[in-house]
Amino acid sequence: MPHGMPTDISLLIDNGELRDLEVDNYLPERIRLIDFEYYRTATHCGDKPDLLHLSRQELLLHNIRRGRLEGRVYNPRILQYLDSGFYRSAYPELDLMDNAHARKHWLYDGAFQMRAPNSVTKQIMESYIHLFQMGKVGSKSIEESLRMAGHTKQVMHLHFANEMITTYPDCYYSYPEIIRDSSSDIFFITGVREPISRILSGWIESIKSHASSMSLSYLEDLLDDPISLEMSLERELGTIADWFKHNFYCGLDVYSKPFNQERGFAIVSGARHKVLVYTIDKLDGLWGDLSEFLGLDLKCTRINETRLKGSREQELQSRIRMVKLSQKIIDKAFDSKYVRHFWSTEDIIKFKGLYADLD
Structure with missing residues (x-):
């Protein structure tokens, strides 16, 4: 059996069922997507299901022999993404006579050909500026500066690849698929921030989000319990330290090139795509470099400052700024490859001093 071939197909081949059939190029991929229960019970033709009596292998063989010819839907979720009118107009060379x-x-x-089923997917596939970075590193400011500079194309803005589902729910493809099959050279922009302030700032932002489980009371209790606080910090430190392991799904390794720690940025280029990495503490002085990187005239724009309203909330924010931690958690936070690559020894000593309990 060829490596990676679905078991259903291999059984049909072994039984000689496919000997006289012309198997289409996308059959292995399609088999992985078939909803067999739907295919069995759906009313494809007429008013009643006509495949209820078929076994799983018989359903598969039916799809191979008759599915395409009859235009049978094998997975309704895939069809939900299709705007038939858009699809016909976007691909006139296909000469699709009607929506069917x-x-x-x-x-x-x-x-299976990376065609766009709707306008949202097409805009995302044509996007060449991607703000793919961890949160709380100034990405909203960069996004706004792009808008003000007259950039009209879609700017991809994600913190993690799995956010495609919620941020761009009408896009059919995953983020790695978008990167892999992009027809454009992609300019990634990603920011970094010292890990403790990144986590704490993220917690404050979460309080303002209705979708977050982080509440004001929970965070107040966490600050009152140093052990629980450090356990929560430790859980998130690994995520930040390992964030660049994805290599932007195209082999771009930000650690492969020395980082200009004094200026706070570096550009790493791959075979096609490139990424500009910056430290948030130096962002104000990098708008010219960002402009040159993108070929746009960007101006300094600051939005999305994490400020809470109300006396209780402001008191919480003041307490967070004064957080002191054990030497163990400080060392874990600032002795990582992530921190040592982007900040100088002097910077790291300064960071450690911010959280050290000198009493």
């Missing part, structure tokens, strides 16, 4: 032909092509060919 558009549905058939999308289900049996287009979804």
Whole structure:
């Protein structure tokens, strides 16, 4: 059996079921997406399901033999992304006569050819500026400066690849797929921040989010319990230290090139794509470098400052600024490869001093 071939197909081959059939190029990929229960019970033709009596292998064989010819839907979720009118106009060379032909092509060919099923997906596929970075590092300010500079194309803005589901719910493809099959050279922009302030700032931001489980009372209790506080910090430190392990899904390694710690930025180039990495504490002096990197005239813009309203909230923010930690957690936070690459020894000593309990 060829490596990676679905078991269902290999069994059919072993049984000689596919001997006289012309198997289409996307069959292995499609098999992974077939919702067999839906395919069995759906009313594809007429008013009643006509495949209820078939076994799983018989359903598979039916899809191979008749599915494409009859334009049968094998997974309704895939079809939900399709705007048939858009699809027909976006790909006139396909000569799709009506919406039924558009549905058939999308289900049996287009979804495996990285075609855009709707306008949102197309805009994302054509985006060449990606703000892919951990939160609380000035990305909103950069996004606003791009808008003010007249950049009209979609700017991808994600903190993690799995946020595609919630941030761009109408996009059919995953973020790694968008990167892998991009027709444009992508300019990534990513910021870094010393880990303790990054985590604490993120907690404050979470209080303002209705979708977050972090509440004001919970954070107040956490600050009153040094052991729980450090346990919570430790859980998130690993995420920050390992954030660049994704290599932007195209082999861009930010650690492969020395970082200009004095200026606070570096540009790392790959075969096609490139990334500008900056430290948030030096961002105000880097707008010219960002402009040159993107070929746009960007101006310094500061938004999304994490400020809480109300006396109780402001008191909490003051307490967070005064947080003191054990030497163990300080060393874990600032002795990582992540910190040592982006900040100088003098910077690290200063950071450690901010959180050291001198009593």
